[in-house]
């Protein structure tokens with residue numbers, strides 16, 4: 056059985072190793088010059104590989120939960136350990152390589168695949184798949200690498216392209232979504248599956264910074280805060296935010312990107328950031344108890360001057376006035392509800408994950424096989440599943456990849 060895997064990311068590598076262990080002859084066709092470029096930068100280079108807590112998925116959520124019933128967290132962790140990756144548990148169920156280096160997970164998966172005899176066809180972009188299967192691709196050719204005086208290797212420049220066709224008994228499409236085109240995932244791979252009749256749910260950026268109307272956030276760029284967020288009165292998120300020139304970033308804001316629509320409004324509750332351990336107190340009473348002769352200094356010691364100025368500006372309070380009940384109440388309102396109009400997200404270039412993708416409706420969650428074309432499988436982010444931040448996206452990719460071998 057010759058299994059051909061399109062995409063050498065998390066899902067593709069898990070599939071390659073699992074299929075090779077089962078006895079298949081395995082070829083991975085990867086668009087980049089090396090596999091797993093994205094995996095190497097995940098979790099800020101630390102690689103948040105899995106999450107041991109309750110699964111948190113969007114899109115075709117029941118399908119994602121079925122996948123994880125067939126390939127539970129414990130089995131995926133055991134697979135990673137079997138490849139030599141020592142794991143460690145951090146807050147909120149997040150699992151990292153014990154080295155806290157995503158690169159060490161990349162090396163371990165690569166060594167395992169090579170020891171099993173998996174073949175790699177690199178710098179090769181699959182264009183389409185013919186039933187049967189004939190996989191059509193374009194390979195980029197490079198001049199030889201040069202070794203510099205410093206000993207550093209300078210990769211050869213591209214010098215041409217060559218069309219190629221690879222035959223296989225089984226094909227696994229694990230070519231990622233539309234997020235982060237810098238990692239060669241730009242949404243062009245969907246066509247490989249839509250050509251077989253699989254539906255595409257419109258892709259949009261997820262886990263991405265939000266862009267916002269400038270006025271409320273002016274002067275706040277670079278300010279961090281712990282906050283509770285509510286988008287459009289229904290989608291909640293909590294944690295660190297980072298104000299930027301063009302909007303709001305940080306994990307808590309990024310988690311909301313998948314829900315953004317035209318006219319979205321974001322309410323930022325800044326009580327925790329400003330009141331700390333006293334955040335449960337009545338904000339008016341807390342402000343009234345603070346020692347200050349001017350509104351401008353009421354938040355000194357609790358908020359940065361930039362944040363204090365922005366809050367006073369939004370509450371329409373003159374900084375040089377003395378605190379009175381009306382001004383304190385207006386400021387308290389803004390601390391509880393710092394409201395910004397969201398204009399969108401920073402787009403796929405800045406997104407970590409894709410919401411939307413190929414509908415899971417026509418795939419079997421036990422094997423990831425297409426119900427429209429026997430022998431064709433899909434795995435990972437190319438599918439209409441996106442997970443919360445915290446290791447859920449890589450976990451889904453690994454789970455799908457492993458199921459392809461069953």
Ligand SMILES: Cc1cc2nc3c(=O)[nH]c(=O)nc-3n(C[C@H](O)[C@H](O)[C@H](O)COP(=O)(O)OP(=O)(O)OC[C@H]3O[C@@H](n4cnc5c(N)ncnc54)[C@H](O)[C@@H]3O)c2cc1C
Nearest residue numbers: 062064065066086097098103181230231435436446448449
């Ligand atoms: C900066 C960043 C940080 C992240 N951090 C985390 C984290 O800590 N934890 C977490 O769970 N998730 C994280 N994610 C998300 C996670 O990396 C992805 O969801 C996951 O890698 C998806 O795995 P995949 O195998 O489906 O696709 P990918 O890892 O995207 O791999 C797809 C592969 O297919 C190749 N390819 C694409 N098109 C073709 C083609 N036509 N022919 C051949 N090959 C092709 C690509 O080059 C790529 O190597 C992060 C993402 C980014 C961008």
